Amino acid sequence: MTNQQQVEILLVEDNPTDVELTLRAFKARNFANQVFVARDGAEALDFFFGDGSHPLRDIGVVPKVVLLDLKLPKVDGLEVLRRLKADERTRAIPVVILTSSREEPDIAAAYRLGANSYIVKPVDFEAFARAVSEVGLYWLLLNEPPR
Template identity: 60%
Template sequence: MNKTILLVEDNPDDEALTLRAVRKHMQHGVAVARDGAEALEFLFATGRHASRDVSIPPLLVLLDLKLPKVNGLEVLRRVREDARTRSIPVIIFTSSTEEQDILDSYRLGANSYIRKPVDYGQFCDDLKQVMNYWLCVNQLPPQRACAA
């Protein structure tokens, strides 16, 4: 599937809510990585994702920060330092309210930082707005637009 969103989320409840909200409003496939190591394997087509075509990057990454194995900030750092993944929009989608997490996320090149709302209706509304902006309104660089 060429039009894929990568959701990096270790909380099964947040994963289910996000998948439900994305599928309700968008017709894109969603790949799920449940820890930072799997996210990197997906993005760079290694390990259990070695058969994935690395020339077709995800349309965007919804990235939690508090992840097992490799934390979200490290995933973001590696994404931004590699030319193959540098232009993929990375949206931090987390429950963290720590100011340092916000500062570090933007310092490392996050495109957006969104706190997950506790209210399900607000959660869905926020995610719909995020998806609409990044997948419909935002203009990607030409090499990325070809992959979309």
């Protein structure tokens, strides 16, 4: 589902239906084949800091945006965010939190750790699809990424 040269969005999401609904929303905008999905926090960290066993690590892929859920198995989203923003090599990559949590402590912690945006997933699928596709549009087309 991914082409190695075209990873522009890293989606870190453990819930398969949410993954599917997100990809469906991207598909409507033709972003779907540029998305790589990490199923937990450990895999996301492996993507960036792994020992080379990760299939995409060696070619130095830098996604244009990371969509990060907070509640993740193994390593949670805030920890992934902290590690990404603490490392010189990954600090510049925009990270958008995409989560169900509207809890103030989560929002505050995310911004304190350097999140670039915080989106609460709407229950309404149409609103959700709209939100996801707008995020994709903004970060892939409108935003000028660091080189």
